[in-house]
Amino acid sequence: MKKIISVLSAMLMFIYLCAATTAGAVEFTPPFEVNAKSAYLINLDTNSVIYEKNPDSEQMPASLVNIMTAIIVLENCSDPDSITITADKKLYEEFDEYEYPDDLRYGEIWDGDTLTVTDYLYAMMLTSSCEASNILAYYFGNQNISAFVDKMNAKAKEIGAENTVFANPHGLYDPNQVTTAKDMALITQYALTVPGFEEIATTEEYEVHPVSYITAHEEPWTWSHSNIIMSAASDFYLFGVKGIKTGNLQLSGRNIVTMGTYDGIKYLLVLLNAPFYDEDGDSKYYHIIDAYNLMEWVFDYFEYKDLLSGDEEIAEVKVNNSDGSGYVLVKPKEDYSTLWYSEVDVTSIQKNIKLYDSVNAPVKKGQKLGEIELKLSDEVIANIDLVASGNVDRSFVKFNLSTAKGFFGSKWMKRAILLSLALVLFYLAVCIWAYIYAKKNPKSGLGNKRVVKKLYGNKRK
Numbered sequence: 290m291k292k293i294i295s296v297l298s299a300m301l302m303f304i305y306l307c308a309a310t311t312a313g314a315v316e317f318t319p320p321f322e323v324n325a326k327s328a329y330l331i332n333l334d335t336n337s338v339i340y341e342k343n344p345d346s347e348q349m350p351a352s353l354v355n356i357m358t359a360i361i362v363l364e365n366c367s368d369p370d371s372i373t374i375t376a377d378k379k380l381y382e383e384f385d386e387y388e389y390p391d392d393l394r395y396g397e398i399w400d401g402d403t404l405t406v407t408d409y410l411y412a413m414m415l416t417s418s419c420e421a422s423n424i425l426a427y428y429f430g431n432q433n434i435s436a437f438v439d440k441m442n443a444k445a446k447e448i449g450a451e452n453t454v455f456a457n458p459h460g461l462y463d464p465n466q467v468t469t470a471k472d473m474a475l476i477t478q479y480a481l482t483v484p485g486f487e488e489i490a491t492t493e494e495y496e497v498h499p500v501s502y503i504t505a506h507e508e509p510w511t512w513s514h515s516n517i518i519m520s521a522a523s524d525f526y527l528f529g530v531k532g533i534k535t536g537n538l539q540l541s542g543r544n545i546v547t548m549g550t551y552d553g554i555k556y557l558l559v560l561l562n563a564p565f566y567d568e569d570g571d572s573k574y575y576h577i578i579d580a581y582n583l584m585e586w587v588f589d590y591f592e593y594k595d596l597l598s599g600d601e602e603i604a605e606v607k608v609n610n611s612d613g614s615g616y617v618l619v620k621p622k623e624d625y626s627t628l629w630y631s632e633v634d635v636t637s638i639q640k641n642i643k644l645y646d647s648v649n650a651p652v653k654k655g656q657k658l659g660e661i662e663l664k665l666s667d668e669v670i671a672n673i674d675l676v677a678s679g680n681v682d683r684s685f686v687k688f689n690l691s692t693a694k695g696f697f698g699s700k701w702m703k704r705a706i707l708l709s710l711a712l713v714l715f716y717l718a719v720c721i722w723a724y725i726y727a728k729k730n731p732k733s734g735l736g737n738k739r740v741v742k743k744l745y746g747n748k749r750k
Contacts, residue, residue, distance in 0.1 A: 315670050316340055317630040319586050324575040326542070326562035329470035330583055332628050333478070333548070333555035339587060339628065344471040345452065348561040351536030351544050352394065352417035352460035353473055356480050357441045359410055359490070362425050363483050365440075369406035373500050376402045380423040384461075389539045392461055396421055397510055403500040410485075411495040414534060415512045422459035434458065445472075448479045462538055470559040477533060477546050477557060491532035491548065493519050516547055517574075518581055525574075525581045529588060535576065539565070543576035551588040554628065558583055594629035596638060596663060596670070597621050602678055606658045607647040612682040619644065619658045622674040639664040644675065650683035 316338055328342040366372060378400035384393055396418030398404065404412075406428075412421035423434065430437030434457070441455040450472035456463035468476075480486045496511045515535040517523040529551045536544040542562035549556045560583075563575035598621065605616040629635065644659035652658075659675040 315627065315629075315665055315668060317633065319583060321582055321586075323560075323579050323583070324563050325544075325560040325579050327470040327560070328579070328583070329474050329559045330587065331474060331557050333557050335628070336478075337628065339556070339591070340583065341470070345469050346561075347452065347467045347469060348544075349462070349466060349538055349541035350453075350460060350468040350473065350561070351392075351538040351541065352422075353468070353534050353536040353544050353546055354441075354455060354458065354460035354466070355413045355417065355422060355536075356473070356477055356490070356534055356546065357444065357455060358422055358425060358437075358458045359414060359486055360444060360476075360480050360483055361437065361440050362406065362410060362429050363485050365429050366406050369410065369485065372406045373403050374406065374409065374424055374428050376400055376404070376420065376424055377427075380427055381420055383423075384419055387461060389462060392538050393419055395419060396512060397506075398424070399503055399505065402502040402506075404497065405500070407485075407489075408497050408499065410489050411492065411497070412512055414490045414532070415492065415495060415514045417460070417515065417534075417536060418512075419459045419461065426458035445476065448475055450475050460536055460538075462540055468561075470561050473546055473559045473561070474557055477559070490534065491519075516545065516577075516580075518547065518577060518584070525577050527581055527584055527588075530580075530584055537565075537576075543574065545576040545580050547580050547584070549584045549588065552592065554587075554591070554593070556584065556587055590631050591628050592631060593626050594635055595624060595626045596629075596635060597625035597661070597673060599624040603661065603675060604642055604644055604659075606644050606677075608652055608681050609647055609649045610683050611650040611652075617648075617652050617658070617681045618678040619675040620678045621661060622655070622657075622676045625663070625671055625673055627670065633665070637665065638670065642675070650681050652677050652681040654678065654680050 317340060319340060323342055326343060327346045327348055328340065329338070329344045330340040331338050363369065376398050381400075387393060394417035396412035396416045398409075398412060398418060398420040406425070409418075409421040409425050412418035413425065426434045426437040430440070437458060438455055441458065445453045445455065450468070453468040453472045453476070454465060456466035460466070480490070492514065494511060494513050496509055498509045499506075514520070514532060516530070516532055518525050518527050518530045519532065520526055527549075529549050531548045531550070533548055534546050542564060544561050544563070546557070546559050549558070558580055560576050560579050563579055565572060565575075567573045600620065602618040602620050605618050608615055608617050611617075639662075641662040641664065642659065643662070648656075648658060654677055656677045657674050658677055661673050661675055663670040663673070
């Protein structure tokens, strides 16, 4: 069953991306500084890019890695709510020797605690729990974390994240572990098609009730999402923002992947390598600041605009041999709308029309007769087919006259006439030569009666 779900998810992702490629791709620049080294903001409904900054620049993902870890677990687990795993302290040993302890994040999962796979996923996605990451990777890698990482890399290639390499399931520093903002957006889009992922990754708070736990816990405990933009108690709260994952490394800055929905429009934002400190050396949540500013910007200033009406008759094309005026009106094949920045006047859009010089009747309604290109400055927004707005019948008389005219004016007719003229001239030349020769040589027989009789018979007149 889990293989079927995985295949269906992949198919849905493929269909989604294919459908999205028809949309326009206009990028706008926000009126504020974006501190992160890389940024990628897209409209999830159309997959069109709204803003990007160094989207293909190589960065370290930190615990954004957990998005892929969750994908592998969910696609290989038939019932995450029922399968339980007991925490084993041997899986924590690598963290004791980790060189940058400020990078470590724990979910208070102690040796001997028994939790469901779902519990571990919440711990990992909400708090970046290192324990949960290793426990899941060890279990679903058949007691081999390296084998699990191999699955992560294989899935990245399958999705199309060609510039991403995973080295561990938790995201702690490894010089070989890299990604890009564009790749992380692609991975997250895929993750959103995996059943269960979005619910886990966008939950603000989760109370865990372990199957069993060591007595030091005394009672169930709670995990809160590290993306404080979704918390009403936060100074950075912005209604409509959800999860999905944050990640920090001292050596590579602060990262965040988050979603937002406003007025029914969905967005996905990836920020990589935002600074830890300001110019005075004070700690700053620049990834949160950037995410808040960008989400507020698209929420406040973007809406769908109709850039082209499918009923607008734009131009006309000459129709040869038509039973009528000799022209047909053309209009866009369909309405065209896109997400638009309200600070940019739509009247600044250039409309470049390319039409067929003429077309022969009959013409069918909806027949392509050209294209219209929408551009903003030098950036192409979209290319839309222009089609006939109605049917145009063929005139019998005009068609036959045109055919006859075409026949007599055709190259074959011209060649036939030239050949005929050449034959006539050749015949005349032979006749003239024979006449002159016969006159000069009367005994040659070319002019005697026997020859004439042979040529014309006895009934010569």
